[in-house]
Amino acid sequence: MKKIGILFGMENTFPNAFIERVNSKDSGFIAEAVTIDKVVQADPTEYAVIIDRISQDVPFYRAYLKNAALSGTAVINNPFWWSADEKFFNNALAEKIGVPVPKTVLIPSKQRPENTTETSFRNLAFPMAWEEIFEYIGFPAYMKPHDGGGWKSVYKVVNPHDMWHKHEETGQLVMMLQEEIEFTDYFRCYCIGQKDVLIMPYEPRNPHHLRYAAEMKATGEEGEKLLETIKDYTLRLNIALGYDFNTVEFAVRDGIPIAIDFCNPAPDADIYSVGRDNFEWVVEAAANLAIEKAKAHVPGQTNLTWGTFVKDAISVHTNVGAPTSMNAAENTGASASTDAPADSIPVSDTASAETPLAAPASAKEVKVKAITPKKSPKLVEDKGNQPVPSEPTPKIPTKKAAATKAPAANSKLKKP
Numbered sequence: 001m002k003k004i005g006i007l008f009g010m011e012n013t014f015p016n017a018f019i020e021r022v023n024s025k026d027s028g029f030i031a032e033a034v035t036i037d038k039v040v041q042a043d044p045t046e047y048a049v050i051i052d053r054i055s056q057d058v059p060f061y062r063a064y065l066k067n068a069a070l071s072g073t074a075v076i077n078n079p080f081w082w083s084a085d086e087k088f089f090n091n092a093l094a095e096k097i098g099v100p101v102p103k104t105v106l107i108p109s110k111q112r113p114e115n116t117t118e119t120s121f122r123n124l125a126f127p128m129a130w131e132e133i134f135e136y137i138g139f140p141a142y143m144k145p146h147d148g149g150g151w152k153s154v155y156k157v158v159n160p161h162d163m164w165h166k167h168e169e170t171g172q173l174v175m176m177l178q179e180e181i182e183f184t185d186y187f188r189c190y191c192i193g194q195k196d197v198l199i200m201p202y203e204p205r206n207p208h209h210l211r212y213a214a215e216m217k218a219t220g221e222e223g224e225k226l227l228e229t230i231k232d233y234t235l236r237l238n239i240a241l242g243y244d245f246n247t248v249e250f251a252v253r254d255g256i257p258i259a260i261d262f263c264n265p266a267p268d269a270d271i272y273s274v275g276r277d278n279f280e281w282v283v284e285a286a287a288n289l290a291i292e293k294a295k296a297h298v299p300g301q302t303n304l305t306w307g308t309f310v311k312d313a314i315s316v317h318t319n320v321g322a323p324t325s326m327n328a329a330e331n332t333g334a335s336a337s338t339d340a341p342a343d344s345i346p347v348s349d350t351a352s353a354e355t356p357l358a359a360p361a362s363a364k365e366v367k368v369k370a371i372t373p374k375k376s377p378k379l380v381e382d383k384g385n386q387p388v389p390s391e392p393t394p395k396i397p398t399k400k401a402a403a404t405k406a407p408a409a410n411s412k413l414k415k416p
Helices: 013-024 059-070 079-084 087-096 130-137 160-167 220-241 276-296 308-317 326-332
Strands: 003-007 030-033 047-052 074-076 104-107 141-145 155-157 175-179 185-192 196-201 245-253 256-261
Touching: 003 013, 003 276, 013 030, 013 276, 047 059, 047 276, 059 074, 059 079, 074 276, 087 104, 087 175, 087 220, 104 130, 130 175, 141 160, 155 160, 185 220, 185 276, 196 220, 196 276, 220 245, 220 256, 220 308
Parallel strands: 003 030, 003 047, 047 074
Antiparallel strands: 104 175, 141 155, 141 175, 185 196, 185 245, 245 256
8 A cells, every 4th residue: 555654843733633634535545654764775665655844954854855756755845846945046936927026135144154265255246236235125124044944043124234233143144135015914825736725814923823813904806806816926936836835925015915935845734823724724735635646656757746947947958859959959940849838837917028937939040250369379489397387366355254244434334
């Protein structure tokens, strides 16, 4: 009998309820907590499906899941993509698919990464264009890790000097600075199986156990339209990213839902925080998804879910019967296919016309202008073995030890 496993840590209510729910259904599959007694490279596991709730905190588990996925286990969520994903990239992708997000910029770490020197940062301008950055983002703003989660190391900053002071505490974390969204409504949305969406009013300013004790303020036709838009945006993001189990948070400003946080592949599902009704929905949807994946499981085959961002990028270069290079297209007169996969995400009217999710209209001929040197290079006289000069000492852009520093002395934003 095929098994469905769940890998988890300290949480109790969801894993136990999930196992009981799967086993209560006449599906032909049995669910249990994953047991690991050895991990041998390329060896398959006994599980057709594993739901991952903890590998983000345990590198050993993440390596185990990648090995399991390589041998055919359908891991929810895809451990390869989860390892590559980060919040700053998510924001950039959201813009490309027409989902509103806060204005955001990337900030280098305060301390240099280990095993680097000042020379490692010779491509980084010192100081950076802080005046332009602050003008673009505005204050107050939020500073948070570009790949973090769980509300860890998140700072509210009210002016540049406040940012400098709090940035001192961030060590080697690469941060991003994000505009503050003053909202009238706030929602947290489960998305399971890239098709089932549960929209929950949410109040992030409440204590943790009361955050789901909130009511939607928009009503009538305005409220219905808002919920439809939120569902559409939630599906777009999860289909593009390839997540089967995720939550998306939206802050509503002037009637427009703005995606704030949508990289939560192991979202909170505890009955004591999400509430009984929401808990029941998540348990049922997760059990149905796991059974669906187990039924579709093909032993020895890759059974992972990949987002359209990855699949569309691959399809551009690997269309069946299409040339594999630009030169081949020119030689045969062929053009790249414009057929998108059937599960391509919809793009709204506000989306950029140039996105990485769309194939180019055609492989246009690229003409390269030949450049002839004005003078022939001089012949070098052979003087026998000469000592090889050492590489010149590179110019160091700063003598500061940190990877970032405050504006220059003549800056309008200089420290007091």
